[in-house]
Amino acid sequence: MITSFFCITGLLVTRWIYSGHLPLSNFYESLIFLSWILSIIHMVPYLKKQNYLSPITAPSTFFTQGFATSGLLTNMHQSGILVPALQSQWLMMHVSMMVLGYAALLCGSLLSVALIVITFRKVSRNYYKVQLIQQLDHWGFRIIGIGFLFLTIGILSGAVWANEAWGSYWNWDPKETWALLTWTIFAIYFHIRVNKNGEGLNSAIIASIGFFLIWICYFGVNLLGIGLHSYGSFTLTSN
Known part of the structure; x- marks a missing residue:
């Protein structure tokens, strides 16, 4: 590594x-x-x-x-001239914050998925199982918190950039819509997690849903190549 x-x-x-x-x-x-x-x-x-x-x-x-x-991505391997919308000082701020947020949220969500699997798995040493679940919940919460912060900054900086490039802070573009849905599901996660009854399995289920939303937002929208963000996308077609 x-x-x-x-x-x-x-x-x-x-x-x-x-x-x-x-x-x-x-x-x-x-x-x-x-x-x-x-x-x-x-x-x-x-x-x-x-x-x-x-x-x-x-x-x-x-x-x-x-x-x-x-x-699948050979047509993007060569660097090219940036399209006008990307020729902005907001490129580094917005994209780096979003990818940092995705990375942390994916890791935290996978810890929640592991928590769900272990919860329903029969383990002979019950004390060890409880300790492991608590640790997974603790670290998942901390990592998702960091990712949520990066995601929030990324969305806000993206709104400012959108206003600069397209004349509007929000356009309900597919990428923007799925990013908002991802932000909302993790906001729900924190709302549930801060309650004692929400620690562990309940919040982990919400985080696991967020895991799939991240991939739809990050991978699925790029796969379709539609909307205002299509300049950075790819399609599964032969050259």
């Missing part, structure tokens, strides 16, 4: 120097950035002697990077 981190870092820096702008202008570049963030998250728990995220972040990093370098 350390080797992967330095390799991805080198790729991002090289692409940044070559293109002259932060490599976050399309789906391919954002996937590389996402895998870079996941590799960082993977290494942080070791510094704190926690390893709950390791089984999640390691495969997520390799899967994300593997998909980015697959044949």
Whole structure:
């Protein structure tokens, strides 16, 4: 993972120097950035002697990077001139905050999925099961909190950027709509989680729903390639 981190870092820096702008202008570049963030998250728990995220972040990093370098995104591998809408100082702020939010929320949501699985799994050592569930709930809540903060900043900065580029703060574009739905589901998660009765399974179910919403917002909308954000999308068609 350390080797992967330095390799991805080198790729991002090289692409940044070559293109002259932060490599976050399309789906391919954002996937590389996402895998870079996941590799960082993977290494942080070791510094704190926690390893709950390791089984999640390691495969997520390799899967994300593997998909980015697959044949589906070859038309995005070469850097190009930014379209007028992306030639803004808000590119770095908005996209980086959104991808950071996605990375943290995905990790936290997967911890919640693990909590649900363990809750319904028969374990001979019940005390160990309870301790593990509490730790998963604790770390999931903290990581989702960080991701929710990044997501909020990303949406707000995106609204300012949209007003600058399109003359309106909100256009109900598919990407914007799904981002709002994702923000709403995690806001519901926190509303449930702050109550004692919401700790554990109840809030974990909401977070697991949020996991699928993130992928629809991040992957599904790009797959369809519709709306005002279609310049960074891809389609599953042959060249």
